[in-house]
Amino acid sequence: MLLPSPAPAPALRSVLAALGSPTAVSEARTPALRSHQGPLSPELPLPVHVWDVREPAAPPAPAPRTRLTAWRFLIRGTERAVAAGDAVLTPDGWSFSHFFEGPYLAATERALAQAESLPGTYQPRLISVPDLYMLTLWLHGDTAADGADGVPDPSDLLIPLAPAPPGIASHRPYRVADLLPVLTLRLAPAAPLFGSTAPAA
Structure with a gap:
């Protein structure tokens, strides 16, 4: 079961105002939104966090910190x-x-449906890993937490959205403790060939 964290009221009002603005809708690069006939409503607010796995966490945090960048409806x-x-x-x-629209929209809906079928209760969030062009649904175990704060717990679940980076299966639930080492390795700087990059004398 999913228990979304409530979005800040001003964030919701700003999206409602944009939906009520013919200019904002007509100028959006979203053909499906522009051509839709009938009522539209913003639902299921998801806090969007940026997560740089190269940034070490401050002890005793088990994983790199996340930074809230948006609320997505x-x-x-x-x-x-x-x-x-x-x-x-x-x-x-x-x-x-x-x-906006695009593949991550359908992937988000699919991942949320997957999450609803999992045992346990979670607070849904989104995590972006910009350097990997990766977006994942973050299922946080502390459903009473403020959706704007916190770090991924090792037992939290991550469901990478399609398209996912090569070698990471999309729409497969991973424990943070299992996926974090993979992401850290992907973002590690490449070692210089032969141990040095200094030019020959």
Whole structure:
């Protein structure tokens, strides 16, 4: 079962205002959103965190820290999500950023459906690993936690969204403790050939 953390009210209001703006909708690079007939509603807010696995955690944290960058809402039409909308924190507070669609939209819905069928109760979040062009659904075990804070617990689950980096199976649940070493290895700087990069004299 999933227990989403509530989004900040100003973040939700900013997305609702954008949905109510013909200009914001018509200028969005989202054909499905522009062509949709009928009501649209932002649902299932997901905090989006950036996670740099190369950044060591401060003890006693078990994993690198995450940094909240946005709240993402699935924009649902009559039968399915037709787009997603992000709200970001600015010096003036939470503000609408943009609408978008693409493969990660369907992958997010699929991963959420997978998560609902898993045993246990989780708080859904998203983690972006920019250097790997990777987005994953983060199932946090502490459902009472503030969705804007916290670090991945070793027992938390990660479901990489498709398309996932080569060698990492999309839509397969991984424990953080199992996937973290793989990501760390992927992001480790390559060792110089023959042990040195110094030019010959």
